[in-house]
Amino acid sequence: MSNSISNFTIRCVVLVLIVGWPKMSAVDCRDETYECALQQVRDGQFSTAVQALENLVNRTPVDLRLLNLLGIALTGIHESEKANARFLEAISIDPSFYPALKNLAINEFNVGQRNLAEFHFQGVLELQPTDEIAHFYLGEIAFDTENWDLAVLHYENSRNKVFDNPGTMLRYSTCLLRLEMFQEAVSVLDRLTADQAEPHFEAGALLGKVGRYAEAAEHFGLSAEGYSDRYSALYNQVLMLVRGSMYSEAIEASERLFEGGYRRAELYNLVSEAYLGNHQLQQAYDALRSATQVDPKHEKSYGDLISLCMGFSNFQLGLDIANVGIHHLPSSYRLHVQRGVMQAKLGRLNEAQKDFQYAAELSPQEPLPHATLAIALMQQGALNEAIVSLREQLQANPDYFLSRYLLGEALVRSGVGASGAASDQALEAFETAVRLHPDFAPARVSLGKLLLKRDEIDAAIEHLEIAMALQPDESAPIYQLARAYQRQGDAGRARELMARVRVLAEKRRNETMDSVLRDVIKESRSQVH
Amino acid sequence: MSGASRLSDRWRGTAAVLCSVLLLTISEAQRASAIIVFTDISEAAGIRFVHYNAASEEKYLIETMGSGCGWIDYNGDALMDLYLVNGTATHVHQPEIIPTSSLYRNNGDGTFLDVTEQAAVGAEGLFGMGVAVGDYDNDGLQDLFVAGYDRSILYRNNGHGSFSDETALAGVSNAGRWGSSAAWFDYDRDGRLDLIIANYVDWTPEGNVRCGNPGEEYRAYCHPDTYSGQSPTLYLNQGQGRFKDVTKSSLLSLSRASGLGVITFDYDRDGWQDIFIANDAMANSLFRNNGDGTFEEVAYTSGIALSEDGKAEAGMGTDAADTNGNGWMDVFVTHLDFEHDRLYRNLRQGAYEDGTFAAKLGYATFNYSGFGTKFFDYDNDGSKDLFIANGHILDNIHLYHAEVTYAEQNLLYKNDGTGRFSKASTSVRGDLKQHFVSRGAAVADFDNDGDIDVLVSNNGQPAQLLRNDGGNRNHWLQIQLVGKESNRDGVGARVKVVAGDLTQYDERKGGTSYQSAQDPRLHFGLGHRVIVDSIEVTWPSGLREVFHSLESNRTIIIEEGMGTGVGVP
Numbered sequence A: 001m002s003n004s005i006s007n008f009t010i011r012c013v014v015l016v017l018i019v020g021w022p023k024m025s026a027v028d029c030r031d032e033t034y035e036c037a038l039q040q041v042r043d044g045q046f047s048t049a050v051q052a053l054e055n056l057v058n059r060t061p062v063d064l065r066l067l068n069l070l071g072i073a074l075t076g077i078h079e080s081e082k083a084n085a086r087f088l089e090a091i092s093i094d095p096s097f098y099p100a101l102k103n104l105a106i107n108e109f110n111v112g113q114r115n116l117a118e119f120h121f122q123g124v125l126e127l128q129p130t131d132e133i134a135h136f137y138l139g140e141i142a143f144d145t146e147n148w149d150l151a152v153l154h155y156e157n158s159r160n161k162v163f164d165n166p167g168t169m170l171r172y173s174t175c176l177l178r179l180e181m182f183q184e185a186v187s188v189l190d191r192l193t194a195d196q197a198e199p200h201f202e203a204g205a206l207l208g209k210v211g212r213y214a215e216a217a218e219h220f221g222l223s224a225e226g227y228s229d230r231y232s233a234l235y236n237q238v239l240m241l242v243r244g245s246m247y248s249e250a251i252e253a254s255e256r257l258f259e260g261g262y263r264r265a266e267l268y269n270l271v272s273e274a275y276l277g278n279h280q281l282q283q284a285y286d287a288l289r290s291a292t293q294v295d296p297k298h299e300k301s302y303g304d305l306i307s308l309c310m311g312f313s314n315f316q317l318g319l320d321i322a323n324v325g326i327h328h329l330p331s332s333y334r335l336h337v338q339r340g341v342m343q344a345k346l347g348r349l350n351e352a353q354k355d356f357q358y359a360a361e362l363s364p365q366e367p368l369p370h371a372t373l374a375i376a377l378m379q380q381g382a383l384n385e386a387i388v389s390l391r392e393q394l395q396a397n398p399d400y401f402l403s404r405y406l407l408g409e410a411l412v413r414s415g416v417g418a419s420g421a422a423s424d425q426a427l428e429a430f431e432t433a434v435r436l437h438p439d440f441a442p443a444r445v446s447l448g449k450l451l452l453k454r455d456e457i458d459a460a461i462e463h464l465e466i467a468m469a470l471q472p473d474e475s476a477p478i479y480q481l482a483r484a485y486q487r488q489g490d491a492g493r494a495r496e497l498m499a500r501v502r503v504l505a506e507k508r509r510n511e512t513m514d515s516v517l518r519d520v521i522k523e524s525r526s527q528v529h
Numbered sequence B: 001m002s003g004a005s006r007l008s009d010r011w012r013g014t015a016a017v018l019c020s021v022l023l024l025t026i027s028e029a030q031r032a033s034a035i036i037v038f039t040d041i042s043e044a045a046g047i048r049f050v051h052y053n054a055a056s057e058e059k060y061l062i063e064t065m066g067s068g069c070g071w072i073d074y075n076g077d078a079l080m081d082l083y084l085v086n087g088t089a090t091h092v093h094q095p096e097i098i099p100t101s102s103l104y105r106n107n108g109d110g111t112f113l114d115v116t117e118q119a120a121v122g123a124e125g126l127f128g129m130g131v132a133v134g135d136y137d138n139d140g141l142q143d144l145f146v147a148g149y150d151r152s153i154l155y156r157n158n159g160h161g162s163f164s165d166e167t168a169l170a171g172v173s174n175a176g177r178w179g180s181s182a183a184w185f186d187y188d189r190d191g192r193l194d195l196i197i198a199n200y201v202d203w204t205p206e207g208n209v210r211c212g213n214p215g216e217e218y219r220a221y222c223h224p225d226t227y228s229g230q231s232p233t234l235y236l237n238q239g240q241g242r243f244k245d246v247t248k249s250s251l252l253s254l255s256r257a258s259g260l261g262v263i264t265f266d267y268d269r270d271g272w273q274d275i276f277i278a279n280d281a282m283a284n285s286l287f288r289n290n291g292d293g294t295f296e297e298v299a300y301t302s303g304i305a306l307s308e309d310g311k312a313e314a315g316m317g318t319d320a321a322d323t324n325g326n327g328w329m330d331v332f333v334t335h336l337d338f339e340h341d342r343l344y345r346n347l348r349q350g351a352y353e354d355g356t357f358a359a360k361l362g363y364a365t366f367n368y369s370g371f372g373t374k375f376f377d378y379d380n381d382g383s384k385d386l387f388i389a390n391g392h393i394l395d396n397i398h399l400y401h402a403e404v405t406y407a408e409q410n411l412l413y414k415n416d417g418t419g420r421f422s423k424a425s426t427s428v429r430g431d432l433k434q435h436f437v438s439r440g441a442a443v444a445d446f447d448n449d450g451d452i453d454v455l456v457s458n459n460g461q462p463a464q465l466l467r468n469d470g471g472n473r474n475h476w477l478q479i480q481l482v483g484k485e486s487n488r489d490g491v492g493a494r495v496k497v498v499a500g501d502l503t504q505y506d507e508r509k510g511g512t513s514y515q516s517a518q519d520p521r522l523h524f525g526l527g528h529r530v531i532v533d534s535i536e537v538t539w540p541s542g543l544r545e546v547f548h549s550l551e552s553n554r555t556i557i558i559e560e561g562m563g564t565g566v567g568v569p
Helices: A002-018 A034-042 A046-059 A064-076 A080-093 A098-110 A114-127 A132-144 A148-157 A159-163 A166-178 A182-189 A197-209 A213-223 A230-243 A247-259 A265-277 A281-294 A299-311 A315-328 A333-345 A349-362 A367-379 A383-396 A401-413 A421-436 A441-453 A457-470 A475-488 A491-528 B028-033
Strands: B036-040 B069-072 B081-084 B102-106 B112-114 B128-134 B143-148 B153-159 B162-165 B179-185 B194-199 B233-239 B242-245 B259-265 B274-279 B285-289 B295-297 B318-321 B330-333 B342-348 B351-354 B370-376 B385-390 B411-415 B421-423 B428-430 B438-444 B453-458 B464-469 B475-482 B494-499 B502-507 B522-527 B531-538 B544-551 B554-559
Touching (some): A034 A046, A064 A080, A080 A098, A098 A114, A114 A132, A132 A148, A132 A159, A132 A166, A148 A166, A166 A197, A182 A197, A213 A230, A230 A247, A230 A265, A265 A299, A299 A315, A315 A333, A333 A367, A367 A383, A367 A401, A383 A401, A401 A441, A441 A457, A441 A475, B069 B453, B143 B179, B385 B438, B475 B531, B502 B522
Parallel strands (some): B036 B428, B179 B259
Antiparallel strands (some): B036 B464, B069 B081, B102 B112, B128 B143, B285 B295, B318 B330, B342 B351, B385 B411, B411 B421, B494 B502, B531 B544
């Protein structure tokens, strides 16, 4: 960015000079005249111009035009301090001579004196409120300070200056995206020309970050032909299409990569994700197998896919993937944990417990396997064992919020009442979990529930309100909150919250119905074929 | 021991009872350490019934939801006879012999005789689900209501061992609805038993859809959310054998849900019978009786609708009991596996809280799919224990969850007297752990030996009669209520029994469990206590009367108005 701004600055200084002075057709530059010096500056003969202009200034030291042109010529030979002195001389003679003030500000901007530059550009705008260059630079300054609103205001007032440079267009778009003016940003980036491959790539990245996946994919696609790393451009295009659930388009786009001879594990993983999204399970699985053949030791690939299977509730495929991963990476505790989760989701609690146990042995210092093992023990009804295991683990990792939360849960589920030592321990465990991870809603819900049991209703409400804000679509915090308000005597609020719980329950019912109907339609289609 | 002793005029004024005492020869120490055995005697007892579920590749939902079982002393000999509900042929499954539901007469010697044909209670052609037993015409004879898919049947007991189908005359066919469980109760306290039916969903053979993962072997019974729920049906007994459908005027029609289990009881102790329904995958329903012929659905506000996580679970069977001795009825609901069966503690003032974990029942049931359930004191120690009949809903569940099976073992939990439960595995032996696809569960002291036996109906399988051997080592008292101004069965009566340091409460509830009917006699274990200091009965009519100094190990009959009245509230 700094290079492009610097080049642009020089051009602007010259522009400031030229505006209002039409180019002369023929000048005899054997004489030391203003016109001759002006032509030399235009021709880039800054040193010659400086010499002539200094002589002229010595003769007429209060000529504003000469001082300004001398400043510009000095800027051209990188004598910024001397140039600024000349601009200041002009301003001191006539404070309303804004061309010198503007040139001064540009030079200050260019040498990193942003505060001075900002001050002087604002001075320019006081004299000439519609000055596009001043607005442009003030836009750049506001961008650097992440003042998105102000930047957009100045960029807009700079009129088309912002579109002279793709870098500025990207910055302008960034501001718009930060202000969630998505459509405006997309429109700005649409003005990038086809040959601007690098900016297209950056545009894709910008839009992808804010979830405008379709537009991001388009820019990555446009960048592919001229971008220095063609694979990255096309890979990102596929990635954006997958993130945007445009699975068929992603599969189609990936063909360009495969045709280009690219055979990389991450690409196969990505395509597998697209196939899964498209409910083409066999193809997803085949792609995964290709990925593992290309790079069988890439642990994260397996984890990503297992997470994806979890999202699609395809636990069997998740289990198959974990098995492949463990075959290649038998010492991966993460893969054992992930396989255990899949086993648990398939109802194979004994097998799940074995995986968690083994993961804990593989990486005794890691708290996650111990936490999952505790969950498995709890589900098997072995609450005391879970409590012992969690307490041991907390000695090694006292700040692991999940273990704290699970300890509280295990204590509560073993039957602790509203009071007593065990109840106090559960309370402390939940409070610590909340302190360690304030955004972990389940801990707040459990804390709220326990506080309710202990008749600490106000405190319970406080935690449950936060939990509800964190998980607005989860019924647990809303239901408990309704109960709390009911006990507090706020029947209206309790009724309102109960109504929300009912709506959520109905929504889940409808989801089941929709799912069945989808299956029925798919079944009937397969029968027709 | 045999039968019951009828309380007579000798009770009046003196408030004393002359009952014989079954002298027990074992010591208290022996009693405490004794092993109790539940023996499946169904085959030896001559119970040949095998449930027909019409299982087909079409996976009709009705195939896996039934059926129930019940106890009925149909011939008035003080011996509990049993009734087993059956399925029937469907469009896609036609057996060679059309199955029927079955009535077995208790011969009093440990054997039973199939008297279905003579009694004419086979419910031919009905895909039966539940059974409810009650004397709806107050003639002293127990009548039968069989709830089923698309219609139901009311059998009126004629006496002399036969019944007649009075469905049409009574107007209780529940036509077009899938009746699951039913309960007799007197919601308007006019002395006549009314009828509530928990209806399930609007499934039809024509509307049957394919559910489950791709692949024919993965085809599965559909989740109930696939279909719309049905409102319960309430029939008001108008006398003269006629009923009126008051579902709409009672406001019950406002609630449409997938009802399976039902209890009628007085949860808020205001003297009016309320209704609780366990709904499958929907919030439970608690209908508070307003006392003016209408009900208000209060499950959400009372805290009994959902789990503590605010989730609707797969409610199946249900029962209510005072599990911690505070005099208020807690409610238990069974659910499918990977959900917790829930115990809702009654906090009084119409409020419940999910007390599952506090009762130590959380993970005890997590891996089982519970259906029928019943609180009863299997060892007569003075606290209500808990029986759960289990069996999965999917016959191919092993394809989905390798460690889960269609047939499961049943569970028995012992109450420590404070409402905390533990598995009764150390002191109980026998056939409880056999794996069946259990649905209904009904308890009764069928051999009148003072301990409670268990009848379990199994989907597509033989029924089990689990005889309790050894539960009577502790002392006990059994009470048969006979209403006069109140309904003759005394349904809705509240009973308080005090024996030394032990105080127990129970109610003559309607319904309970899953599609099943219970021994109408109230059973109280007494532990080592030989004498019952007092029995206080509050009748549905409002009459409250007490009886003092009763000896244990007896079944007594208490007729309304024969005791010492202590005031009408």
